[in-house]
Amino acid sequence: MQPRAAVKRPSIRVSDGQREAVSGLVLVLPALLVLCVLYIYPLCASIAGSFVSDEGIGLHNFAKAFTLYGTDILFTIGITIITLVLVFVVAVLTASFLRFRNWPFLNFVYRLPLFIPYLIAGHTMRVFLAPHGILNILISRVTGLSDLPGLAFSWIGLVITFVWKQFPLATLLILGAFQSVEDSYIEASLNLGGNKVRAVWEILLPICRPTVLVAMVLTFVSTIGCLTIPLLIGPSKPVMLPIDMAFRINYMGDWGVANALGVISYLIVIALSMYYLSYTVKKEDA
Amino acid sequence: MANLTIRNLSKSYGAVRALDNVSLTVKEGKLAAVLGPSGSGKSTLVRAIAGFVRCDSGEILLDNRNITHEKPELRNTAMVFQNYALWPHMTIYQNIAYGLKLRKKSPEEIREKVQWALELVDLQGLEDRYPKQTSGGQQQRVALARALVVDPEILLLDEPLSNLDAKIRYRLRFEIKKLQKRLNITTIYITHDQEEALSIADQVILLNNGQIQQEDDPESIYSSPNNPFVAEFLGASNVITADILEDDQGLYVLLGGARLPVPRGKKPHDKVSIIMRADEVSQDREALGDSSFYTLKGRISEQMYLGAKRRYEVATGEGHTLLVDLEKRLPTDADIELYIHRDKLYIY
Numbered sequence A: 001m002q003p004r005a006a007v008k009r010p011s012i013r014v015s016d017g018q019r020e021a022v023s024g025l026v027l028v029l030p031a032l033l034v035l036c037v038l039y040i041y042p043l044c045a046s047i048a049g050s051f052v053s054d055e056g057i058g059l060h061n062f063a064k065a066f067t068l069y070g071t072d073i074l075f076t077i078g079i080t081i082i083t084l085v086l087v088f089v090v091a092v093l094t095a096s097f098l099r100f101r102n103w104p105f106l107n108f109v110y111r112l113p114l115f116i117p118y119l120i121a122g123h124t125m126r127v128f129l130a131p132h133g134i135l136n137i138l139i140s141r142v143t144g145l146s147d148l149p150g151l152a153f154s155w156i157g158l159v160i161t162f163v164w165k166q167f168p169l170a171t172l173l174i175l176g177a178f179q180s181v182e183d184s185y186i187e188a189s190l191n192l193g194g195n196k197v198r199a200v201w202e203i204l205l206p207i208c209r210p211t212v213l214v215a216m217v218l219t220f221v222s223t224i225g226c227l228t229i230p231l232l233i234g235p236s237k238p239v240m241l242p243i244d245m246a247f248r249i250n251y252m253g254d255w256g257v258a259n260a261l262g263v264i265s266y267l268i269v270i271a272l273s274m275y276y277l278s279y280t281v282k283k284e285d286a
Numbered sequence B: 001m002a003n004l005t006i007r008n009l010s011k012s013y014g015a016v017r018a019l020d021n022v023s024l025t026v027k028e029g030k031l032a033a034v035l036g037p038s039g040s041g042k043s044t045l046v047r048a049i050a051g052f053v054r055c056d057s058g059e060i061l062l063d064n065r066n067i068t069h070e071k072p073e074l075r076n077t078a079m080v081f082q083n084y085a086l087w088p089h090m091t092i093y094q095n096i097a098y099g100l101k102l103r104k105k106s107p108e109e110i111r112e113k114v115q116w117a118l119e120l121v122d123l124q125g126l127e128d129r130y131p132k133q134t135s136g137g138q139q140q141r142v143a144l145a146r147a148l149v150v151d152p153e154i155l156l157l158d159e160p161l162s163n164l165d166a167k168i169r170y171r172l173r174f175e176i177k178k179l180q181k182r183l184n185i186t187t188i189y190i191t192h193d194q195e196e197a198l199s200i201a202d203q204v205i206l207l208n209n210g211q212i213q214q215e216d217d218p219e220s221i222y223s224s225p226n227n228p229f230v231a232e233f234l235g236a237s238n239v240i241t242a243d244i245l246e247d248d249q250g251l252y253v254l255l256g257g258a259r260l261p262v263p264r265g266k267k268p269h270d271k272v273s274i275i276m277r278a279d280e281v282s283q284d285r286e287a288l289g290d291s292s293f294y295t296l297k298g299r300i301s302e303q304m305y306l307g308a309k310r311r312y313e314v315a316t317g318e319g320h321t322l323l324v325d326l327e328k329r330l331p332t333d334a335d336i337e338l339y340i341h342r343d344k345l346y347i348y
Helices: A016-050 A060-100 A104-109 A118-129 A134-143 A155-180 A183-191 A196-207 A209-224 A228-233 A241-250 A255-285 B042-050 B092-102 B107-120 B136-148 B166-183 B194-200 B218-223 B228-233
Strands: B004-013 B016-026 B031-035 B057-062 B077-080 B154-158 B186-191 B203-208 B211-216 B238-243 B245-247 B250-255 B258-260 B271-276 B293-305 B310-316 B321-326 B335-341
Touching (some): A016 A255, A060 A104, A060 A155, A060 A209, A060 A255, A118 A134, A155 A209, A183 A196, A196 A209, A209 A255, A228 A241, A241 A255, B004 B042, B016 B042, B016 B057, B016 B203, B016 B211, B031 B194, B042 B154, B042 B186, B092 B107, B107 B136, B136 B166, B203 B218, B203 B228, B228 B238, B228 B271, B238 B250, B250 B271, B258 B293, B293 B321, B310 B335
Parallel strands (some): B031 B186, B031 B203
Antiparallel strands (some): B004 B016, B203 B211, B238 B271, B245 B250, B250 B258, B293 B335, B310 B321
């Protein structure tokens, strides 16, 4: 008797690649859901809402936003850029100092503002920079001058507070990048006649440029979107955009203009992000 | 170009003496290889000359200029680093031109000097590439060009070939030597490779535990090692510790049945180190001519094929094991008689 040939049953075979794709999707699904619910949906709703007003669908909210808050838009951009520049300078100076010299005290102290909430930071600076605040008392005692103007509730006080609150994170990132650069790169510069300032400017900063850019983007985004600090220490006029947005919603119930202001903030951030992305893509291509 | 003089240089890192009273002189236009195992202090020495390490005591002089406390940027030394330290954001041209820009040379002069340096290391046409677009050997040449273009008084090479494969390393070794001779530049060459040091240097300085063990020309240091460490580091494959014995004729040591003399100052039952190279032993008595030699007897216990030669382990009657390299094929367990020139057997 001939043995029966084995009948090949059709089977559903899952390849390794498919299995990996499914398990990958399952792993990222929770994060993706959170992102969709808490970021993408509100963002889309906000963008859509910015085009809807009592007059119908159009650019009315944007026109109103520019008419009413044109100065505030410029003020917001100005404060954010000044903060960005000062944070860059202070963070690079601090990181450079700590790259060349191990000073545990400074290494600890500069990080402290990271752990102070925005509300406390704003209030602390209000007390510190008030007309009869700690700073003016100290200056009066040292110089003998009296009736010094307070820096609280002015753009200067606002910038000082932002810089104080924002530079530790930027320093942390930049210092990490500086420390990852091997000593020999700096020594090669010194060996050929450079000094430490040149080594930072011509060697460390260009090598660490991607990290520095990340630090600056984070500083820019968290400054332009901050409500608490401008509310607590900023001037009453002009104000930063988040205050205007809160005002339109809380006192006018005007979500359309608030959304338009939000979209404008986004566009400002996107302009910066585009620069960052184009830079990193160019670098990767090279 | 300058004479380099180091006097009583010491540097400690906590309890570790990285440099211990090091003194040496390298004459103008000479290449001195600083040789030693890891942790011997050779990198600390070259970094001290460059100014990256502040020493506890001692002096460093370039001709008569005391540079011990000068900042690195003012010393006019140029260093080639082990990892080359080419700046990745600059092209090869920019890397080489960097030192010239710092010296405020005119753009025309910079262009000329960079071209000269590129020709010197045979890298014309690569000036617009970034370091990562070049091979390891090319990067090493760029680092050399960057160092030489600023006309340094002294060139410091910190294990410049250690990241390259053996073939390229061998070729570049001679290129560096040729360049050094052509430019007549005083050079300190750090290496842990004894063959590299012996082949390239006018003067070899052997360091261990921060101290100079021996400083001599390559042939002398190889043929007349000062102590067991030097002999062993320079390739002696047999370092045998033996007891001193005594009879009516005086003190002696036994190796393979041969009666060897004992260095002065030793007492009975002291230990001595007997050092010999595996390739200096011969089976052919005639080949040694009329010179005086020792006859060592033993039995082959193991063997290994090395290509042109075979390495044999020979067990002596005293319980020592000798490594010998012979061309002839011999059976394991065979009794063997070996001859070695008296001057090639070092006893300490």
